Amino acid sequence: MLDYLKSNRREMIAALVLIVLLAVYLGTHPRGASTYVMTIWANQCLILGLAACAQFFAVVVRGIDLSVGAVMALSNCVASYLLDGSAFGIAIGMVAVVVVGALCGLINGLVVVYGRIQPIVATLATASIFVGIALLLRPTPGGAVNYDLADAMTLDVLGIPTAMVIAGVAVIGFWLPFRRTGLGLGLYALGSSEQAAFQSGINTKFIRLAAFTLAGLFGGLAGLFYSFVTTTGDAGIAASFTLNSIAAVVLGGVLLRGGVGSLIGALAGAFILKTIAALMFFSGIPSLAQPLFEGLILAAAIAIGGADVLRARNKLEAFS
Numbered sequence: 001m002l003d004y005l006k007s008n009r010r011e012m013i014a015a016l017v018l019i020v021l022l023a024v025y026l027g028t029h030p031r032g033a034s035t036y037v038m039t040i041w042a043n044q045c046l047i048l049g050l051a052a053c054a055q056f057f058a059v060v061v062r063g064i065d066l067s068v069g070a071v072m073a074l075s076n077c078v079a080s081y082l083l084d085g086s087a088f089g090i091a092i093g094m095v096a097v098v099v100v101g102a103l104c105g106l107i108n109g110l111v112v113v114y115g116r117i118q119p120i121v122a123t124l125a126t127a128s129i130f131v132g133i134a135l136l137l138r139p140t141p142g143g144a145v146n147y148d149l150a151d152a153m154t155l156d157v158l159g160i161p162t163a164m165v166i167a168g169v170a171v172i173g174f175w176l177p178f179r180r181t182g183l184g185l186g187l188y189a190l191g192s193s194e195q196a197a198f199q200s201g202i203n204t205k206f207i208r209l210a211a212f213t214l215a216g217l218f219g220g221l222a223g224l225f226y227s228f229v230t231t232t233g234d235a236g237i238a239a240s241f242t243l244n245s246i247a248a249v250v251l252g253g254v255l256l257r258g259g260v261g262s263l264i265g266a267l268a269g270a271f272i273l274k275t276i277a278a279l280m281f282f283s284g285i286p287s288l289a290q291p292l293f294e295g296l297i298l299a300a301a302i303a304i305g306g307a308d309v310l311r312a313r314n315k316l317e318a319f320s
Contacts, residue, residue, distance in 0.1 A: 010253025010261065014268035021275040028282050035159050041278060042161035043154050043229050049167060049270040050222035051241045052248035054105075056266040057215040059249055060191045061208050062258030063112065063119030067127035068219050068245045069238035071104045074134040075223025080143025080233025090146055094224060101220015102213055104130055109212030113205050119212075127238065134235035143233040153228040166225070167267060175263040187211055191258030248273050 025041070026033040051068050058065035075097050082093025104126070111122040153162055178184045186207040189197040198204050226237065252269025254261025 011265040011268060014252045014265055014272065018268050018272050018275065021272060021279065025275055025279050025282070028279070030282075035156055035161075039154070039156050039161040039163070041275070042163035042167075044278070045271040045274040046163040046167055047222060047226050047229060048241065048244055048248060048274055049267045050170075050218055050225060051245040052252065052266040052270040053170065053263055054215045054218035054222060055245035055249050056252075056254055056261065056263055057187070057211045057218065058119060058123075059246075059254055059256055060187050060258055060261060061211040062191050062194070063123075063208075063212070064246065064256070065108065065123045065212070065215050065219075066120060066242055067104065067108060067123040067130055068215070068222075069240065069242035070127035070130035070134070071101050071216055071219030072223040072226060072241050073235050073238045074104065074130045074137075075101045075220040076226050076230075076237065077134040077137040077143070077233040077235055079145060079224055079227035080138060083145040083149065083227060085146075090149060097224045097227075098217060098220040101223060102217040105213040105216015105219065106209070108216065109209040112212060113209050127242070131235060131238050134238075138233045138235045141232050141234040141236070145227050145231040147231065150228045150231050153225070163225075171264055171267070179262070183207065183210055188259055191260070193259075244273060245270075 022041075026037065029037050031037050051072060054068045054071070055065055058068075078100050079093070079097045082096055083090050085093075108119075108123050108126050111117055111126065112119050115122065153166075155162060157165055186197070186202050187210075189200065189202055190204055190207045190211075194204055197207070222241070227233065248270035249261065249266045250256065250269065251272050252261065252265030252267065254265055254269070
């Protein structure tokens with residue numbers, strides 16, 4: 001038990017912080033811990049949570065994906081064209097939206113791996129391309145998403161917010177088994193030491209390519225869920241989600257130097273960030289001042305992650 005707590009202490013700390021913040025939020029909300037309040041909260045958290053999952057896959061292999069928000073925006077705009085009509089057409093449309101996200105991630109991976117360009121530079125460039133395509137599709141917010149589908153994905157199941165069910169499926173159905181696969185272990189090996197991973201016989205190019213493809217896939221899922229919540233397409237959502245996804249993974253205990261953290265931590269960090277924003281809304285802070293406090297939180301979270309990278313680099317230099 002002690003070994004488990006020690007190895008997962010970052011996620012445990014993030015979970016405890018989230019529980020405290022959620023208790024304060026529900027205690028200050030005029031309607032308390034009702035299903036309605038929990039559903040609205042969970043929907044907002046899961047949008048950022050899926051974006052944070054996308055960022056996690058890039059960060060764990062020592063990268064930064066500045067196209068997460070752009071992939072979300074493009075997927076959201078595609079969804080606004082495809083998620084209305086017959087049930088079969090909607091089902092194909094949902095698959096197509098996620099595939100668009102995965103293809104965007106694959107493009108990022110190809111540029112990084114075979115173009116040998118730093119991830120932060122490569123994804124900054126591709127983000128502009130993805131947003132440009134999204135703007136061509138939706139110069140102004142519009143389109144439509146089937147309301148019955150949107151309700152099914154954003155309301156509740158037996159009093160439990162559907163967003164929490166989706167988050168549970170992502171963790172239990174995907175992450176817990178995935179992290180024990182060769183690919184899952186390869187992500188951590190590559191993030192910890194690329195040279196050691198290569199010498200161990202790991203195909204580092206394939207692992208990095210897969211990591212960015214998974215990042216794009218989760219970016220597509222984030223854009224898809226955003227479509228369910230808003231029932232429209234909007235190309236202007238990119239910037240805020242990119243920055244918030246970086247802050248979320250740091251708050252969730254994922255180290256920007258790679259090799260440390262988990263999808264659970266990324267989700268927890270996103271939920272923490274959105275809960276803080278919700279608390280500010282109900283705390284009486286003037287609406288014009290809220291962006292200031294949000295910016296300070298983002299800056300602090302990213303500064304913490306950056307400081308960890310510098311400490312690790314200094315240790316390596318001292319060791320050398």
